[in-house]
Amino acid sequence: MTTSTFVAGKGWLYRFDPRAKILLMLLLCVWFFLPVHLVGLYCVVALVMFVGALNTGFSHVSKTFRSILPMLLFMVLFMPFNVRTGRPLFTLCTLTIVTEEGLLQAARLAGRFIGISYVCTLLFATTIMNEVMLALRWYRLPYKAGLVVTLAFTYIPFISDSFNQIAESHRLREADREQGRKFLQRLRDLVPTLTSALVVALRSIPNLAMSLEMRGLGLQNKRSQYHNLASYRHPFTHFLLSVIIPLVLWLLCKA
Amino acid sequence: MEPSPNGSTNFPAKSRLTMQHALELSHVHFTYRSWKEEVCDSLFSDLSLDVQEGSKTLLLAPFNKGKTTLAKIICGVCPKYFPGMLQGNIGLFGRDLSTLEPWDLLGLCSYVSQNPQEQFIAASVEEELAFPLESMGLAREEMVRRITAALKLWGLQDLRTSSQQELSGGERKRVLLAVQEVLQARLWILDEAFDDLDQQWRDLLRETIRTSDKTILVLASRYLEEFTDLFDHVVLLDQKTIHTPALDDLLPRFSRLCGDDQPNPLEEQVLEIAEKHRLSCTNLQAERKRQSTLLGQSFSLHIPDFHLQSGELVTLVGPNGSGKSSFSRLLCGLDEPIGGSITIDGQALSGKELSRKVGYLFQNPDLQIFLPTVEEELSWSLNRRKDLRAEKVKSRVAECAELFGLTLSDTPSTMSYPQRKALQAAVYFLLDRPFYILDELDSSLTYHSALSIIARLRQRGAGLLVITHDRHFASRITQRGYSIVDGRMESL
Numbered sequence: 001m002t003t004s005t006f007v008a009g010k011g012w013l014y015r016f017d018p019r020a021k022i023l024l025m026l027l028l029c030v031w032f033f034l035p036v037h038l039v040g041l042y043c044v045v046a047l048v049m050f051v052g053a054l055n056t057g058f059s060h061v062s063k064t065f066r067s068i069l070p071m072l073l074f075m076v077l078f079m080p081f082n083v084r085t086g087r088p089l090f091t092l093c094t095l096t097i098v099t100e101e102g103l104l105q106a107a108r109l110a111g112r113f114i115g116i117s118y119v120c121t122l123l124f125a126t127t128i129m130n131e132v133m134l135a136l137r138w139y140r141l142p143y144k145a146g147l148v149v150t151l152a153f154t155y156i157p158f159i160s161d162s163f164n165q166i167a168e169s170h171r172l173r174e175a176d177r178e179q180g181r182k183f184l185q186r187l188r189d190l191v192p193t194l195t196s197a198l199v200v201a202l203r204s205i206p207n208l209a210m211s212l213e214m215r216g217l218g219l220q221n222k223r224s225q226y227h228n229l230a231s232y233r234h235p236f237t238h239f240l241l242s243v244i245i246p247l248v249l250w251l252l253c254k255a
Numbered sequence: 256m257e258p259s260p261n262g263s264t265n266f267p268a269k270s271r272l273t274m275q276h277a278l279e280l281s282h283v284h285f286t287y288r289s290w291k292e293e294v295c296d297s298l299f300s301d302l303s304l305d306v307q308e309g310s311k312t313l314l315l316a317p318f319n320k321g322k323t324t325l326a327k328i329i330c331g332v333c334p335k336y337f338p339g340m341l342q343g344n345i346g347l348f349g350r351d352l353s354t355l356e357p358w359d360l361l362g363l364c365s366y367v368s369q370n371p372q373e374q375f376i377a378a379s380v381e382e383e384l385a386f387p388l389e390s391m392g393l394a395r396e397e398m399v400r401r402i403t404a405a406l407k408l409w410g411l412q413d414l415r416t417s418s419q420q421e422l423s424g425g426e427r428k429r430v431l432l433a434v435q436e437v438l439q440a441r442l443w444i445l446d447e448a449f450d451d452l453d454q455q456w457r458d459l460l461r462e463t464i465r466t467s468d469k470t471i472l473v474l475a476s477r478y479l480e481e482f483t484d485l486f487d488h489v490v491l492l493d494q495k496t497i498h499t500p501a502l503d504d505l506l507p508r509f510s511r512l513c514g515d516d517q518p519n520p521l522e523e524q525v526l527e528i529a530e531k532h533r534l535s536c537t538n539l540q541a542e543r544k545r546q547s548t549l550l551g552q553s554f555s556l557h558i559p560d561f562h563l564q565s566g567e568l569v570t571l572v573g574p575n576g577s578g579k580s581s582f583s584r585l586l587c588g589l590d591e592p593i594g595g596s597i598t599i600d601g602q603a604l605s606g607k608e609l610s611r612k613v614g615y616l617f618q619n620p621d622l623q624i625f626l627p628t629v630e631e632e633l634s635w636s637l638n639r640r641k642d643l644r645a646e647k648v649k650s651r652v653a654e655c656a657e658l659f660g661l662t663l664s665d666t667p668s669t670m671s672y673p674q675r676k677a678l679q680a681a682v683y684f685l686l687d688r689p690f691y692i693l694d695e696l697d698s699s700l701t702y703h704s705a706l707s708i709i710a711r712l713r714q715r716g717a718g719l720l721v722i723t724h725d726r727h728f729a730s731r732i733t734q735r736g737y738s739i740v741d742g743r744m745e746s747l
Contacts, residue, residue, distance in 0.1 A: 165622050210357070
């Protein structure tokens, strides 16, 4: 009922201390909301993607982009129509449809969305889940809260996997003499696929709870740890880098 | 063979001095709560069973007689997570189960589920094994020792950092058996634990059970060759309670309950082949790399020559993780090969074209049925065809439902597993594909149910590729066979 988001590799991000990596992730997420030049914003997005490609491979970077693309398109397509201020770029009779301000805001929103998605994805792609858990506990997060976070980040991909499997099964059930599907038909076909994925997800909830308790979650004794973070060298340097990197990027790109 | 004090069949060669009751079920009644708030029929009525400490018991039950529910009741998770009304007394090593929570049973009782996927909670194999040991608070050195030994025993060293999503069905089952191994609980409950395993691991599981000093309860819906002379007691769950006749009476009775005494529907079957087709693969190659681990080599598949003709029944056997599913995915167009060709009647086809010619019945039917009623499920594909009128669709659906013993108004998600499997087959029957791949159809079905489905799909001359681990089942159906080992296929 869980799917790993970890992508095995040997890049420098894999050797970066998970505690420092979490700090870097949080600071970069904040960075994307600071007042920076649009060009600077996209340069940093490109840098994050480049670092991702170096560490996890180009195919993982492109897979991540494909997975966020529908949401990205949805945001970018509708954002310009919601902003009425600024220099009009396209008008229909007296009605302003798109303004320069609307386009700029849509571009900024898209940049932030891509950047934050990649930063979070990189944390979970380069750190095994148990070490994420250990790092969260180092930050004094209670065990059960840490477990909820790590389970969420493995359970959501599990639902996504189920969705893909069900979509494949639908593809196999297409009739031999079926006519080519139109766009609307494809949209309609998403409904049973989504419903099935939801049913699979709902059904798995009691199983997940059952398995956690059968594996001893609920026992009052102190849990021991199989993994530890002792193998990560120079944590202080990593923490320092986690602060310096966002700071330097801000100084370079601030508006 | 003498009846034991609890009435179950005793094998003198295996009899042993027993210390105490490991498990005592006394006058247990259980009824599931209906989500529609309707009154459900009870699953168990006055069910009693004693399992002595250190004994090895086989509990045989036909499908849908409640063996999995019984296992979950013993583990304390039913009715907690699967609502119903439970009455009666259950004792586990002298303790009253009603006073215990599931986590209290960690060192007492461990359970291997029929469906391995429902038990995975961690992101990797190693973490899966470590989680319960961390709960027990074991020292790290002890955890490392136990985990290393269990991974080695079940051949999982190269998979230790793999995600469960990247494992085959048999590999998942081995992970659960490794969890069982590291836990070292006093009572092991193994629900269809031999299913999904290939012969090597079945032999190891048999040997593990034979040499273990733990109390072992194996639940099964088929009597496998591997069970011979393995158990101290064999009992039967039927008509809501446990029966304990002598083995000589029990096995024929169980066989009748499973329909195995009925004639093989494939024998003397007359096929209606309208058109003859031939599916061929030449020098087919594919590669697969596990994303979550750097251990082990990337898997490569090589199929020098494979062919399947209309009306043929061909088996594919091979160890866990040898490439059976990867080959099936290529054959039905879900994955693209990196080399070679797949042709039907000499014509190379694209992935999309293949998916309309080769039907692939997944091992898990729940991934292929998704609509609220049987009628909607069966008519989904037919409704999308422009050449069929509504009345024609309706009559075809009704005929098909009758043939597969389905009720059109039933809700698939509440139907029994064999019925869901039959519905999955009925959906493909209506699609009328010239070729079908049946992935471990015999797993979790009686031989008779599996043979009936094969006979129906083959009736109109489809060529069938049946993937199985069960040598007995393969010997009953095979005309010709292939084996696949480490990604290389050979004709048998």
